[in-house]
Every structure is written in C-alpha cells, then in structure tokens.
Amino acid sequence: MATKIVSLMVFISFSSSIFSTAQSKNGRGNIKWWCNTTPHPEPCKYFMSHSHQRFAPDHKSDFRRMLVQVAMDRALHGQRQVLRSGSSCVNKWQKGAWNDCLKLYEDTVYLLNQTLQGLHGNQNCSDFDAQTWLSTAFTNLETCRDSAKDLNVTNFIFPLMSNNVSELISNSLAINDGLMEGTSYRGGFPSWVSAGERKLLQSTSLATSANLVVAKDGSGAFSSIQAAINAAAKRTSSGRFIIYVKKGLYRENIEVAINVNNIMLVGDGMKKTIITGSRSVRGGYTTYSSATAGIEGLRFIARGITFKNTAGPKNGQAVALRSSSDLSVFYRCAFQGYQDTLMVHSQRQFYRECYIYGTIDFIFGNAAVVFQQCMIFARRPLQGQANVITAQGRGDPYQNTGISIHNSRILAASDLNNILEPLSSKLTLIAWLIHQGGHHGALLILLRVHYIMVNIRIMDLLHQPEIG
Structure with missing residues (x-):
C-alpha cells in the first residue's frame, strides 16, 4: 500500500525567538509547570523531556505549538509502527482493520502537519480551524480502535497504538480551547459557504457547465464516478471542479481522498441518480470501510444524489455515506440504509433539504x-x-463537535408506519448522547414532528453540563 510517509513534507520549525532553550526551575519557564495545566500531564512531561530539543515556552500559544509538534512526532512514529506490522497480518480481518488504521494514521499526520503550519502563520488558519483539525485527528485514532473492535482483532491492533498520541492530541485540544471563537450562519447556510457557492447550489445550469460528465449510457466522458474523481484529482487547478452524474444506478464504492479538494458531484435528483453498495460489518468490512461513498477532500459538495447501502438490517453496520470532508455541503441528497446509514465522521458539515433513512444509530459520528x-x-x-x-461520538470534552438538527421532521418510514398504525400511532425518539464509551456527546434537536410523537427522551442530558 502506498503511504504518505515518503511523500508528505512534514513542517517542523523551531524558532529561537519563540522558545527559550534555558528552562528555569520554577514557574512558566519550567516545562513541567506547563504540562501540569493539561489533562494528561505525565505523557506531556515525558515526551517533552525526551524530544530531540528541549524548550520552555514563554506564552500559552508557544506551548500549544510545542504540543502539536510532539503529537505529530508521536503520530509519525505510530504510522511507521502500523506500516511495519502489515506483513504480520494473518487473516482478512486483521488486514481490514490494518488498512483502516494505516489510512487513519496517515490522515492524522496530514492534519497535525496542517495545524502546525497554520499555527506558525503559514496559511490562513483560525484557532477554530485548529480545534477542528485536532478534533478530527483525535477522532481518527478512535475510529482505528473501533475498526479493531468491529472485526474482533483488538489484540492485534491495540498494541500498535500504545504511543500516547491520543493523550497528546487531547492536551493540544485543551490548550487551544480557550483561544478560539465559534462560527456563524448567514442566510440559512454556514458562513463558510460563500454567496457564490450558494448560487451554485441552486443553479439550474450546472449540467451544461460541468467539467466532466458521467453517464451509464456512454454519453459522458466516463461511465464510472470513481474514474471521473480520479481524473479530477490529476488536474492542475485548485478551483471548484464540477462532475455531472447523469441519471442511473451506479453500483460502485467511491472515495474522494483527503488531498482531492473542491469536488462537486451533481446528479439529476435524488430519485434519479443513485450510488449504491452493499458492504457491511457482517460481510467482513469495518464500519468505516463499509461506506458506499467515503468523502474526505476539503469543501466537497453533493447535490441531487442518493447514497445507498443495500446490505439490509440483518448485516449490522452498513454505511451509505461516510464524510470527513471539512466545510462540506450536501444539498437535496438522500441517504438510505439501516444500521449506521450516515457516518458524519468528522470536520464541519452541512446538510440541507436531505432525506435520511435508517434503523439504529443512522446518523452517527463526531x-x-x-x-x-x-x-x-x-x-x-x-x-x-x-x-x-x-x-x-465525542470522545474528548474539548472537541468542537456535535450534531444539530434544525427545523427538520422525524417520521416513520412506510415499513415502520404499517406496524405502528395498529399500535395507536406511537413513535418514540431516543437521542443517545453516549456512544461506544464516549462521555461527552453533544446533540441539539430543534424540529417539527410530523408524525404523532408521544415520547421524546434525551438520554443522560442532565449529566452533560457542557450542553447547558
């Protein structure tokens, strides 16, 4: 498997104007004093004292950069460790979890490097951006562990992760938390959706202005969506790239990689353009790798498309869409599955006028x-x-993550409605705030209930003081 270890240029910069190599024995000049302000002081002290250069920060922002640097050093070490273990896989289950973990470690290094560059002022990066990328890096490692649990190979995977990367990222989240400001919404869309992109979402002429056309009948440049995405990845420009997917049933699993940005998939409508797959955990995949579509590239947009997983309720977790795309938008799309239909894995995402179908945990993620x-x-x-x-699935109290459901409707699908009618039309909404051991879930529901709703229970709400 190709790996980013060779190709990734890691940004490491130490400046004598920022850090002082002389550590005083007490107070802010002592790295132990700074580490004691973090949630995990012992890993902080150990790895700071064992780094190839020892620095004492003058300011909190300096300490933050040091923490991210040490976290990235350890993530690189973990990535190499996972890579070396590939030859030790003895069955397809170990190999499946290994594939996930290697990819997730690669993405974690990418995000920590991006954060470090931003904190050094090499790109337009706010403290909120940094918190988002750090939150995603933390979530990636949690997902690696989840993949090992899915395939019952924790004895193989967990020893590869005993390098304190999660604790070091958690420390970075805690220190950065007090420095950031939130984001806002304008005209119903997040502030990061520009006026031009809002017009693009509602345009009626996207099909004629598309950069590439995909068609099952051979009338486009490609008959496969993935082939079109691969072609778009080779382009030299960095602007918005529109792929028009004509109506049809596309039986394929697609991926938009973390370095393939500004892709827009436009269909002929959610009832006409359908991307479908059937991977599931019971079928030998992890929840993460079961996705019919896996999206990671920055500022991804989809409009008028259905993402579907047909594995069925007996096959357990089976994802239709997994998105880790930062600043992404899904407009008038549908997501159809049963358990774990829509994996809103990480980063900042916005869904408007979409249809979502499922049975258990069918909107989940961090x-x-x-x-x-x-x-x-x-x-x-x-x-x-x-x-x-x-x-x-928030796993750390300082992650800037959560699910907000606003001005939406929760209904019984036709197959559930048929059995509810004889039961006096009663439907119970259960909103779980704790998922797979996480203790910091955040959920906000502001909705119109179209079906008869008798009970609404927000579980463990009183135990979540950060929600208010």
Missing part, C-alpha cells in the same frame, strides 16, 4: 454538523430492536 430542513425516516428494525436515530 463531526460538527448541522441538519437543516431535513426529513429523517425511521425504518422497521429487526424483531426486538428499537429505533435509535443519533449516536454522537
């Missing part, structure tokens, strides 16, 4: 995500199962 004017359909689960709509 993104900072807003669903606005969406239709959420609970489908009929297996006998003995209950419908659980959201599973927010």
Whole structure:
C-alpha cells in the first residue's frame, strides 16, 4: 500500500525567538509547570523531556505549538509502527482493520502537519480551524480502535497504538480551547459557504457547465464516478471542479481522498441518480470501510444524489455515506440504509433539504454538523430492536463537535408506519448522547414532528453540563 510517509513534507520549525532553550526551575519557564495545566500531564512531561530539543515556552500559544509538534512526532512514529506490522497480518480481518488504521494514521499526520503550519502563520488558519483539525485527528485514532473492535482483532491492533498520541492530541485540544471563537450562519447556510457557492447550489445550469460528465449510457466522458474523481484529482487547478452524474444506478464504492479538494458531484435528483453498495460489518468490512461513498477532500459538495447501502438490517453496520470532508455541503441528497446509514465522521458539515433513512444509530459520528430542513425516516428494525436515530461520538470534552438538527421532521418510514398504525400511532425518539464509551456527546434537536410523537427522551442530558 502506498503511504504518505515518503511523500508528505512534514513542517517542523523551531524558532529561537519563540522558545527559550534555558528552562528555569520554577514557574512558566519550567516545562513541567506547563504540562501540569493539561489533562494528561505525565505523557506531556515525558515526551517533552525526551524530544530531540528541549524548550520552555514563554506564552500559552508557544506551548500549544510545542504540543502539536510532539503529537505529530508521536503520530509519525505510530504510522511507521502500523506500516511495519502489515506483513504480520494473518487473516482478512486483521488486514481490514490494518488498512483502516494505516489510512487513519496517515490522515492524522496530514492534519497535525496542517495545524502546525497554520499555527506558525503559514496559511490562513483560525484557532477554530485548529480545534477542528485536532478534533478530527483525535477522532481518527478512535475510529482505528473501533475498526479493531468491529472485526474482533483488538489484540492485534491495540498494541500498535500504545504511543500516547491520543493523550497528546487531547492536551493540544485543551490548550487551544480557550483561544478560539465559534462560527456563524448567514442566510440559512454556514458562513463558510460563500454567496457564490450558494448560487451554485441552486443553479439550474450546472449540467451544461460541468467539467466532466458521467453517464451509464456512454454519453459522458466516463461511465464510472470513481474514474471521473480520479481524473479530477490529476488536474492542475485548485478551483471548484464540477462532475455531472447523469441519471442511473451506479453500483460502485467511491472515495474522494483527503488531498482531492473542491469536488462537486451533481446528479439529476435524488430519485434519479443513485450510488449504491452493499458492504457491511457482517460481510467482513469495518464500519468505516463499509461506506458506499467515503468523502474526505476539503469543501466537497453533493447535490441531487442518493447514497445507498443495500446490505439490509440483518448485516449490522452498513454505511451509505461516510464524510470527513471539512466545510462540506450536501444539498437535496438522500441517504438510505439501516444500521449506521450516515457516518458524519468528522470536520464541519452541512446538510440541507436531505432525506435520511435508517434503523439504529443512522446518523452517527463526531463531526460538527448541522441538519437543516431535513426529513429523517425511521425504518422497521429487526424483531426486538428499537429505533435509535443519533449516536454522537465525542470522545474528548474539548472537541468542537456535535450534531444539530434544525427545523427538520422525524417520521416513520412506510415499513415502520404499517406496524405502528395498529399500535395507536406511537413513535418514540431516543437521542443517545453516549456512544461506544464516549462521555461527552453533544446533540441539539430543534424540529417539527410530523408524525404523532408521544415520547421524546434525551438520554443522560442532565449529566452533560457542557450542553447547558
């Protein structure tokens, strides 16, 4: 497997004007004093004292850069360790979890490097941007662990992760937390969706202005969506690149890599352009790798497309869309599956006028995500199962993540509605704030209930003081 270890140019810069190599025994000049202000002081002290250069920060912002640098050093070490272990995989389950973890470590190094460059002023980066990228780096490592659990290979994967990267990233999140400001919404869209892109989303002439056309009938440049994405990845320009996907059923699993930015997929409507797959955990995949579509590149946009996973309720976790795309928008799209339909994995995401179908945890992940004017359909689960709509996965109290559902409707899908009618039309919404051991879930629901809603239970809300 190709790896970013060779190709990634890691940004490491030490400036004598920022750091003083002389450490005083007490107070702010002592690195131990600074480490004691973090949630995980012992790993901080150990790795700071064992780094190839020892510095004492003059200011909190200097200490933040040091923390991110040390976290990236350890992430690089972890990436190399995972890479070396590939030859030790003895079965497809170990190999499946290994593939996830190697990719997630590569992406973590990429994000920590991006954060470090931003904190050094080499790109336009706010403290909120840094918190988002650090949050994603932390989530990536949690996802690696989840993949090992999915395939029951924790004994193989967990020893590869005993390098304190999560604790060091957690320290970086805590120190950066007090320095950031939030984002805002204008005209119904997040502030990071420009006026031009809002017009683009509502344009009626995108098909004629597309850079590439995909068509099942051979009338386009490509018959495969992935082939078009691969072609777009080779372009020399960095602006918005529009791929028009004509109506049809596309049976393929697609990926938009972390370094493939500004891609826009435009379909003929959610009932006409459908991307479908059938991977599932019971079928031998991890939740992460089961996705019909996996999106990571910056500022991805999709309009008028259905993302579907047809594995069915008996096959467990089966993702239709997994998004880790920062500043991404999904407009008038549909997401169809059963358990774990929509994986809002990480970063900042916005969904407007979308349709989402599932049974259990079918909106889940650790993104900072807003669903606005969406239709959420609970489908009929297996006998003995209950419908659980959201599973927010925040694993660290300083992550700037959460799920917000605004001005949307939760309904019973037709298969569930048929069995609810004889039961006096009662539907219970359960919003879980704790998912797979996380203790810092954040969920906000502001919605119109179209179906008869008898019980609304926000579990463990009183135990979440940061929600208010």
